[in-house]
Amino acid sequence: MQNRSMKMLGASAALVLGLTACSGGGAGSDEGDGGGDAAPEDMTVGVAMPTQTYERWLNDGASVEEGLEELGYTADLQFADDDIPTQQQQIDQMITQEYDALIIASIDGSALTSQLDAAEAAGIPVISYDRLLTNSENVDFYVTFDNFAVGQNQANALLYGLGVLDENFEPADDAPEETLNVELFAGSLDDNNARFFWDGAMDVLEPYIEDGTLAVPSGQTTIEQAATQRWEQETAQERMENLLTSDYRGEEELDGVLSPADPLSRGIINALRSAGMGDTIEDGLPIVTGQDAEIASVSLIAEGVQHSTIFKDTRNLADEAVKAADAFLNGEEPEANDTESYDNGSAVIPSFLLPVEMILEENYEEILVDSGFYTEEQVESGQQ
Numbered sequence: 001m002q003n004r005s006m007k008m009l010g011a012s013a014a015l016v017l018g019l020t021a022c023s024g025g026g027a028g029s030d031e032g033d034g035g036g037d038a039a040p041e042d043m044t045v046g047v048a049m050p051t052q053t054y055e056r057w058l059n060d061g062a063s064v065e066e067g068l069e070e071l072g073y074t075a076d077l078q079f080a081d082d083d084i085p086t087q088q089q090q091i092d093q094m095i096t097q098e099y100d101a102l103i104i105a106s107i108d109g110s111a112l113t114s115q116l117d118a119a120e121a122a123g124i125p126v127i128s129y130d131r132l133l134t135n136s137e138n139v140d141f142y143v144t145f146d147n148f149a150v151g152q153n154q155a156n157a158l159l160y161g162l163g164v165l166d167e168n169f170e171p172a173d174d175a176p177e178e179t180l181n182v183e184l185f186a187g188s189l190d191d192n193n194a195r196f197f198w199d200g201a202m203d204v205l206e207p208y209i210e211d212g213t214l215a216v217p218s219g220q221t222t223i224e225q226a227a228t229q230r231w232e233q234e235t236a237q238e239r240m241e242n243l244l245t246s247d248y249r250g251e252e253e254l255d256g257v258l259s260p261a262d263p264l265s266r267g268i269i270n271a272l273r274s275a276g277m278g279d280t281i282e283d284g285l286p287i288v289t290g291q292d293a294e295i296a297s298v299s300l301i302a303e304g305v306q307h308s309t310i311f312k313d314t315r316n317l318a319d320e321a322v323k324a325a326d327a328f329l330n331g332e333e334p335e336a337n338d339t340e341s342y343d344n345g346s347a348v349i350p351s352f353l354l355p356v357e358m359i360l361e362e363n364y365e366e367i368l369v370d371s372g373f374y375t376e377e378q379v380e381s382g383q384q
């Protein structure tokens with residue numbers, strides 16, 4: 001078990017360092033407007049982002065736009081309010097306007113197949129951004145993080161917070177003897193990432209559930225039961241409230257919650273606090289995980305409220321997307337570092353995966369403040 005956990009923690013680094021880079025076979029948009037004859041100044045890249053309600057997509061959008069403009073391209077950045085028809089329309093328009101490349105972070109990864117067909121027919125290369133576009137061969141490249149490792153890191157953070165693992169992520173000498181109660185949350189089922197996060201987390205947690213170290217009193221242990229449609233904070237908060245009312249009435253204690261994203265974590269924490277389960281971890285608040293290192297959650301981590309999050313440096317993701325677009329527009333293939341993991345149902349999409357980092361109260365300063373990602377003032381105020 002202990003070796004497994006450690007291997008998992010190292011998985012993202014090994015993946016990034018260990019894989020031989022090989023160029024992915026594009027999905028057939030090689031007759032696109034790129035080809036090296038037009039200047040960047042004459043080319044426009046459409047950037048379709050899902051929503052402005054999550055801090056990360058705002059940052060992603062701004063970084064992609066900036067990166068494209070630095071290379072001389074025009075960027076058309078659109079957000080779709082988490083509404084699928086809006087996103088379809090935005091992309092239809094980008095194709096009608098004969099944009100030269102598309103960078104798409106989908107709402108529902110399977111809802112854009114006709115747009116992808118049209119892009120292919122028009123010779124416009126498509127880069128799937130962070131979330132995999134599914135059920136279509138017409139996806140030329142995928143840039144993302146090591147999503148399975150995100151889930152593994154979330155689960156390891158939970159086990160560490162519960163005292164099952166020590167600070168080296170090995171079985172703790174003073175691990176609690178009694179069974180610990182946890183509840184599990186997943187993301188939106190139409191987002192391919194949600195399954196990767198869940199599978200990564202369950203890969204780590206299942207053995208502990210099987211051997212009785214952990215119990216899930218609600219019995220809700222499938223991704224369908226744990227899912228949070230459209231990743232909405234209120235939905236997660238409501239589900240937590242309902243679980244507390246139905247399964248934690250008497251003596252039952254809740255020790256931890258696997259949460260896949262920071263806004264959901266904050267919704268869950270609201271529910272736990274309102275139910276009088278403590279204000280901070282020190283005074284009994286259950287261990288809650290997260291993802292994205294949003295400033296409001298990093299602030300809660302610094303205050304000992306949220307236990308952990310996962311940092312994904314979206315500036316690097318934006319860079320990779322811009323590099324991939326630039327390669328296609330110069331008639332080249334972008335460099336993939338994974339040509340196996342992301343089968344979208346129609347084809348295995350050549351991918352570039354970036355590493356992720358676990359953030360805890362003891363390392364947020366080093367990873368997020370010393371590196372200049374956030375200032376200490378931002379962490380204190382909880383605002384960017």
Ligand code: BGC
Pocket residue numbers: 054056130131187191193194231260261262291292
């Ligand atoms: C992203 C996460 C994000 C979630 C909700 C996922 O596809 O990978 O970083 O928290 O969507 O927006």
